[in-house]
Amino acid sequence: MNRRHILSGALALAAAATVLSGCGSEAERRTFPVEVTSTPMSGANERGWTVTVESAHLSVGPVRFFEGRALTAHRFDWYTLIGGTAHAHPGHYAPGDALAEVLTTHTVDLLTGATLGDASAVTGEYGSLELTLTAPTSTTDAQGVLGGHAMRVRGTARNAEGAERPFEATASLPKPIQGVRFEKSLGMEAGRVRIAVNLGTWLGRIDFATATDSDADGVYTFPADSQAQNALMRGVEDTTAYVVTWVEGAAQ
Template sequence: MKRMSLLPALLLLVLLASCGTGAQRRTFPVEMTLQPMTGPNERGWSVTPEALHVSVGPVRFYEGHVLLSRRAPRFDPFLLLGGTAWAHPGHYLPGDAMAEVLSTTVVDLLAASPTVLGEANAVTGDYGSMELTLPVPPATGDAVAPLGGHAVRVRGMATHTDGRRVRFDAALDLPKPIEGIRFERALAEEVGRVRITVDLNTWLGRIDFATASPADAEGVSTFPTGSQAMNALARGVEDTGAYVVTWVEGATQ
């Protein structure tokens, strides 16, 4: 992705201005990895992923802290399909910008080690939250090919506790960034990096794979628009609780 070379410098000027004269410029790497599923989801399905890709970036950090609510909105049509309430920020104001990774990276979440998303241009201070953008990749080529023109793509085998099996290929696009992800830390000049861990239990935890489409000639089902499977996947990916953000001490290996 092409950007003007002075953009990081302008960002830092904005960050320093918003955080006051006590803030110091710094950078830190941001990486992403996966927490695999540990058992059947709430519908009784265990999933063995065969491919799991997501387009990530920009990633933004703010000073505002998040008060999480487990209550669903007063009326949620998805609950009529058997969904459950999900974690979302309540009374959340992002506050001052603290750091930003501008680039977009296609992440293979099944990779053996975390994927570095980029170096955050940042300032020191008290961090409270993160905003995560999962966009349709702006470029073409081998790196983005696994996504098939989408922001998120999951392929694998789902097996129910009663023995039913569904081989699936599901893709998803998000209408807006995921706001209000918790990241609470006072950052000074210590060496380290931010790690974003995607919880696959949350991403796939609500899906009833029996609502996927009939299998095609190759035995693969998809998630039709408006189906319980597609709605549940969207809810899982949009759930702020699906992203555990931590500070890892030490230099990147």
């Protein structure tokens, strides 16, 4: 059984429950809330820059959960040739059956956090999730805080030599982030899923000296071919930047 079906409503979920039951496990339909928050950056990054994040926004959704476990394997990364650090990459990831989904898209203020909604789900052995960081629309980002990008971070970076870079970083992803780890034997217990974005992983590889000259407001941006933008993209696409946990109990 290795179907990677995308669930789309109660009928598909009921079908998934039937299939799982036929494979020897008794699946039940259920829902659970999914929330998104962040973990602050602490200390200097690997290029010696200490970052104060002033705002961070992300366009999230859909989010889909699968039975397949996220495998990691270390492999050669050309980025190490220019002074970066090797990180874990997805191995031979097989998503398997879809077990839950939240289909809506929301713009999330990562510094305050938000609930995306309730996942339509079935009980079972969860192993991973797929996170879509989609381009926002005028409806999903009514305030325009993302400027049409999937993510946007503003802050100030400082290094040991006293250089200071007020910056604005943006990125848009061409495809969903697959194979984010979430291992849980889920029954009917009360609880919710929390997705915590590690801002230290997002910004941990960036040399802010490669940002452009500041604009009229004194804010630096990242040219498309710069080390800063390449490092930002690797941070945002890194599956380890998204720590997914099950929080027991009813929501407060």
